[in-house]
Amino acid sequence: MIGPLILLPHEGARHLLASPGTRGTIRFRRAPRDNLTVISFVHNGTSGFQTNLRPRRHPLNNADPGGEGLWCTVPVDLHLAWYEMARRHAAMTTFDAFKDMVPVALKDPGNTGYIVLTYAPDAAVTPYTEVPIPVFAGWFVTRRGAEPVRVETEPETVGLDQIRRYWPVDDLAKVTTLLIGVGSIGGAAARALAGYGIGRLRLLDPDRLMWHNLVRHVLPEQYVGQYKADAMHAFLADCYPHTALEAHRLDVVEHADHVRGLLADTDIVLCCADGVGARRTVSHLSRRAHRPAVLGCVLADGGIGEIIRLRPWLDHGCLLCRRQALIDTGVLDPEPELEAAYGTGTLHRPMTAVGSDLALVGDLAAKITVATVLEAAGHFEHRLPGETLTVGLQARRGWTGPFDLGFTGQTRWTPVAPPKLGCSTCAPSG
Ligand SMILES: [Zn+2]
Numbered sequence: 001m002i003g004p005l006i007l008l009p010h011e012g013a014r015h016l017l018a019s020p021g022t023r024g025t026i027r028f029r030r031a032p033r034d035n036l037t038v039i040s041f042v043h044n045g046t047s048g049f050q051t052n053l054r055p056r057r058h059p060l061n062n063a064d065p066g067g068e069g070l071w072c073t074v075p076v077d078l079h080l081a082w083y084e085m086a087r088r089h090a091a092m093t094t095f096d097a098f099k100d101m102v103p104v105a106l107k108d109p110g111n112t113g114y115i116v117l118t119y120a121p122d123a124a125v126t127p128y129t130e131v132p133i134p135v136f137a138g139w140f141v142t143r144r145g146a147e148p149v150r151v152e153t154e155p156e157t158v159g160l161d162q163i164r165r166y167w168p169v170d171d172l173a174k175v176t177t178l179l180i181g182v183g184s185i186g187g188a189a190a191r192a193l194a195g196y197g198i199g200r201l202r203l204l205d206p207d208r209l210m211w212h213n214l215v216r217h218v219l220p221e222q223y224v225g226q227y228k229a230d231a232m233h234a235f236l237a238d239c240y241p242h243t244a245l246e247a248h249r250l251d252v253v254e255h256a257d258h259v260r261g262l263l264a265d266t267d268i269v270l271c272c273a274d275g276v277g278a279r280r281t282v283s284h285l286s287r288r289a290h291r292p293a294v295l296g297c298v299l300a301d302g303g304i305g306e307i308i309r310l311r312p313w314l315d316h317g318c319l320l321c322r323r324q325a326l327i328d329t330g331v332l333d334p335e336p337e338l339e340a341a342y343g344t345g346t347l348h349r350p351m352t353a354v355g356s357d358l359a360l361v362g363d364l365a366a367k368i369t370v371a372t373v374l375e376a377a378g379h380f381e382h383r384l385p386g387e388t389l390t391v392g393l394q395a396r397r398g399w400t401g402p403f404d405l406g407f408t409g410q411t412r413w414t415p416v417a418p419p420k421l422g423c424s425t426c427a428p429s430g
Contacts, residue, residue: 003150006115006138007038007060010154012051013136016119021045022073023104026117030066031059037066037115053154069115072104076122082137086148098139098146106141113142117151160197160242171377173199173242177369178259178266180204180252180282181273182228184216184355185296188362189272189369190232191218194240196370201236201243202262203229205273206251216355253277256285263289270369271295272362274338283319284425287312292372295319296365299334302353303396304403305361306334307368307389316387316416318425325417331401357393364389386413 006028025048027041038060042049052061078101085091092098099106102118116139123133138149155162160169177198179190182205193201205228209219223231229247236245252259252273259281263269269291271282279295286293293310310318317325323333368389374382390412392405399405402414419426 019044028066029063071117176200184358186272187218188359192366269293387416
């Protein structure tokens with residue numbers, strides 16, 4: 001909605017709602033460029049309170065002072081009139097008309113005018129249920145009349161609490177995910193996992209963000225030079241305060257012992273690291289730790305996205321067993337392709353995949369990770385149709401098996417292959 005807006009911080013609303021009086025003064029801060037006003041101080045007739053927006057560093061909390069106004073309690077009829085005027089972009093055309101409708105003495109608005117905030121407690125219990133009559137309404141009062149101004153009240157809670165009724169927020173808040181590889185796919189996956197409400201997210205990556213990463217990474221240029229795990233930690237902390245973040249500057253292959261320790265209190269692993277070594281290590285370590293793992297990557301120079309779910313079940317093969325099953329049926333093993341490190345932009349392998357395609361794979365990998373923990377927690381509406389998903393990003397010729405996707409956006413779910421005899425990863429531990 002175009003037009004001026006007044007923000008009422010939650011603590012300000014709380015003081016007004018609990019006020020023993022029916023009128024008082026208010027002060028503002030203003031951001032004229034945004035046509036925006038925030039109520040920065042309320043006086044309830046007895047005492048005054050500073051009011052700030054969350055978070056404390058919100059720029060409006062330090063904006064220029066924007067003068068003084070007043071607030072008063074009014075009958076709900078005035079807010080019905082406010083609603084009708086706002087809807088029609090109309091205004092009260094004389095100062096006296098407005099003056100007669102409010103139960104306080106209004107001073108001459110002079111040439112500059114002032115804001116009146118009206119509070120209609122009955123709007124919350126109004127019989128006019130078909131129209132959204134506001135509890136708080138704003139009026140810009142001048143000698144020419146009074147113009148309705150929209151007031152938005154900051155709710156007590158924002159974020160995941162808003163969707164608690166529709167999304168298993170509490171179950172996901174208990175989940176710890178270890179994300180291995182915070183590159184272009186992993187960065188997008190990290191953001192998605194936090195968005196789904198994963199309670200604890202461990203970010204593991206030994207590399208730094210460099211300029212050549214920027215074309216595809218979710219992190220902006222200001223993080224160049226930092227460790228990707230640390231940068232992602234900082235990036236997500238602002239947007240997802242409900243997710244506890246940990247940064248680990250570790251390589252899953254080189255620091256396998258340390259990762260084994262982390263797995264002890266990790267619920268699920270998501271591996272978005274490229275390179276055969278990292279993926280095989282994740283497959284082995286998570287299997288031996290009896291933890292499910294999800295592996296996300298792109299194949300065929302960015303032509304196909306692939307997400308494999310590895311569950312430590314007796315009839316589910318590990319990564320190697322499942323790749324071997326493909327080879328046994330005459331499908332080429334796509335794994336060595338990953339060794340070429342598509343993301344490094346070396347002479348051998350130019351950077352072919354576009355950032356948003358990698359982010360799409362990261363988002364899907366996060367979705368599959370979350371679905372896996374939700375299914376395990378008894379949310380059977382999150383069951384997946386198979387154990388491996390391939391998705392076409394750009395059609396590639398010459399690929400077979402689950403990889404012969406002829407169309408962009410084509411998806412294919414394939415079932416799991418069982419463990420091979422003698423596999424040291426799949427062998428049941430004693
Ligand atoms: Zn195996």
